[in-house]
Amino acid sequence: MKKILVTGGLGFIGSHTVVELQNAGFEVVIIDNLSNSKIEVLNQITSITGIQPDFYQLDLRIKNDVKNFFNNNTVDGIIHFAASKAVGESVEKPLLYYENNITTLVYLLQEMKERKLDNFIFSSSCTVYGQADELPITENAPTKPAESPYGNTKQIGEEIIKDSCNAYELNAIALRYFNPIGAHDSVKIGELPIGVPQNLIPFVTQTAAGIREQLSVFGDDYPTPDGTAVRDYIHVVDLAKAHIAALQRLINKNNKQHFEFFNVGTGKGSSVLEVIKAFETVTGKKLNYKIVDRRAGDITAAYADTTLANKELHWKTEKTLEEALLSAWKWQEKQ
Template identity: 75%
Template sequence: MKGNKILVTGGLGFIGSHTVVELQKEGYEVIIIDDLSNTRIEVLDGITKITNIRPEFVKLDLKEKEAVASFFKEHKIDGVIHFAASKAVGESVENPIKYYENNIATLVYLLKNMADNNVPHLIFSSSCTVYGQADELPITENAPVKRAESPYGNTKQIGEEIIHDLTKVNDITAIALRYFNPIGAHDSVLIGELPLGVPQNLIPYVTQTAAGLREELSVFGDDYLTPDGTAVRDYIHVVDLAKAHICALQRLLEGKNKTKMEYFNVGTGTGSSVLDVINVFQKVNDIALKYKIVDRREGDVTSAYANTKLANEELGWKAEFGLEEALRSAWQWQLKQV
């Protein structure tokens, strides 16, 4: 809906920046909040070059309760897409308090101010980690939410519960998008995944190793009950994921949601092992990758990939890109960084 002003928290991050691009393409007015803790301000320039529109940007730490309240008093917002959160499974195991403060306290402050200022719609950046190790694959939205394998996963479970409780007593409507594993970069190569410090996710570690920035890639475990012994995930191109947010937002703005809070899996429906990813990356980019097998990492599940039927039918959304395209774009993005 053209003219709607949408707040994107964490909008200079990996998924957030791609979603801002898609929002602007659809005619939405975007305002970004980001504390720049895991990204760079230059991402704003990349967004602007792609869309020819410079979104409004406010540097703000959502942990600062009074600053959040002031922001909402100063801006009329029609909806919020909430990305701002710490996101690494391994780091969350090592530093759980950081994750509970950064992912839960900030969500509470955000929701309080949405309620106080009559902001009606929320898209929540959730995760397939809420399912833990699912009993059946592919995973549907009806799969039970299990005790989380990591503090990160737990923050997504708790976040969903908090939002659900609020929607029961407030006019806010919400959609939780349960992502599988976002990878890749925009085809312009102007924005992509740009972690600060040591990468916590597989693909930037793959690309940085291929570029010679890392000595070798560690593959965490080869004794899982999977075809090649390595963990299996559903890798979705970040542009496909960004477009899912547009579909979800339009659903809420048009009042097409069937309940006050809805949940959708966002993935490709195809599982790929870590070794699959390495082999495809080497093939499509014609480059050798140095890697070694190490012990399993605490918090990791064996296998997770999505049943996307509900998102396909209700949101009118479907992943368009495959693993090869995503890994090719990730490498092109990395080459631009060297």
């Protein structure tokens, strides 16, 4: 049984990926500093799979703690989620983002190099493309100057991994996510932002639940059919399964280069207003929303061409936008 380290494993995407790893027969060890997650998630994962993952509360910014972890644990691969991830916050707190997202990555890769470990999956983002010239976005699209410090940390992160792979013959895959939403079918894990949500769907569900008075729609003057920004919303369980596919590609030595990257989305763009209407339809809840000014760092439209991931990873999405929205609402109701 292969043992996989999942950093940030109690977070939204991390927890769903831990469940899918366990379902696929992997042993899992989690590192999380609980800065944007809750320890209760560990019990929820255990209640879904019947297996309690090993857990270390550890801050990856502390180099000695990272070294001590690897002195005491042997792993067959790493899936690295631990990072700060809000575009707006990154504009306000760039140094926090550079410290949290870059130094932690470097410390992990240093340990992998020293110990001759392999199989690294990086949680990247479609933000590396900026506002792409052509839609849907393929992996051949150029990366553009980042619109936010968050996006920049993903670009720099990929460059650091690529250089490390070339120098030390590590094998790594970066998955460039589009917009993960939804919750596990069990409704035991889902997206639980601490404080004011930075992403659309938790703000939608919290508004529907009466926690937030009003949903802000940032801009209706984009050059899109209804004027609101367009994104590719992928169910988090589909996204989690992409990590298993990528990991198995590395473990089975099916990768064609030391460093590879894949788009992970549905291939379909939905505008903010389309998402709001779809949510109202599947839940029967009316949303109180208001059009406000555009937000710094936001782009007009982004949705994936997933041909490469479908072919090379033998992976594709299975769940619809409506299923994802309904699961997100059921999760919110449970809270």
